[in-house]
Amino acid sequence: MTATIERGSATAPVTPATPPPTPVRKPGKKPTSFLGSSNGKKVVMAVTGAIMVSFLVLHMLGNLKIFAGRESFNEYAHWLRTLLEPFVPYRTVLTLLEIGLVAAVVLHMWAAISLARRAHKARPVKYVAKKSQATGYATHIMRWGGVTIVIFLVWHLLDLTFGVVNPKGFDSLPADRMIAGFDPTRWWVTLFYVVAVVMVGLHLRHGLWSMFQTLGWAAKRYQVLKPAAALLSAVLVVGFLAPPLAIMIGIVK
Template identity: 45%
Template sequence: MSTDLAVPPRKRTSIRRFWASTIGKKAVMAVTGLALVGFLFAHMLGNLKVFLGPAEMNHYAAWLRTLGEPVLPYSVLLWILRAGLLVAVVLHVTAAVQLSRRDRAARPVRYAHGQRARARFAPGTMRWGGATLAVYVVWHLLDLTVGVANRDFVEGQPYHNVVADFSVWWVNLIYVAALLMLGLHLHHGFASAARTLGFTGGALKKTGTVVAVVITGGFLAVPIGVMTGLVA
């Protein structure tokens, strides 16, 4: 039986109406965005284990694949989590694209000359920054997860793969540029997501800034560590 048939007709209609509405798309974008922030924070902490040496980093990577055992086979839960993240990314990007199109359709006339640049900067950063990050994530997976974009990739040796990757200067440029874009995306997106979910207050902007700085700085520490010889 298909998943669609298993859902009562009234519930299917409610879900479709929710998704079709602007507030529904904003809510989906906010929830998936916050879930992805949680993943980024956990991923950043895992990456920082590179400073503890190859044994600690490789042990951590191996431990991730044992999650769910013995109930689930080796690596199955990890792939389930990856699939969940993929669904969150697809929903997040789809909602963002559809909201952007809806916004342009509602305001077909260009902004008047002299409008504050700040009013155009945040939406532009979210739109183009999100597209850039989506492309980068694909490359990053091919580089450090699958290994086809890393000529020195060794299966099961993440410490070696990270050092080999960030020893190449142009890889560092791509990584740093993507992280700076991520920082801007987090800075603007966090407060927007919080407001959509009903959280208000002057501390939201500061919280978004702190989250953006911590996550961006944590990820940047790894290539900087390799470039400066702290990680070798």
């Protein structure tokens, strides 16, 4: 077997015959706290993610009340605000839940940004060629998907919570805002909503399973939890898409 090699058009420069310098590495500083560690931040991601998913499940069930009629939906909205009355003032429970949710969103974002920066630092020189070998589209859009969801959230609150960009305005009944918001003439709003909900679904598909993995539950139940995460994500997507689509095609009036 003979093999000949032609010199390439460009050749590497020759180094002088000095022994290769041993790279000197400073011993890294140990993280001082649980929250400072990468695993600790992942736990923050998982726990805050779980809080937000629990909220989404309740939110989805609440939305589905629109199929029982406007009154049922409005009653539910009123009930949320008068929970535990007269022991506590109007809107106490809801406000507390809202504070908890905002805290979860902020902590989730803090952990994500901090981990992303850490990941960026861990690979200062990028590959010329890099091919993904893992399957799954959802995995690759977690960070930008999260940003998209935040942008959607701002619009969503302005539309259906504060009524700023809603045809019915703030001083209206929740069901009226919802039905007017997804009116066929505002099809682009519904389209934006559909895209965002699908993004949430993809985010959860990886996020939920990732949560099981981070909390160490996936160790023995890998085969069960991965499809379970996908199933719950799919249920949430269908549950959130049903009311706006039903309104748009006129099933709910």
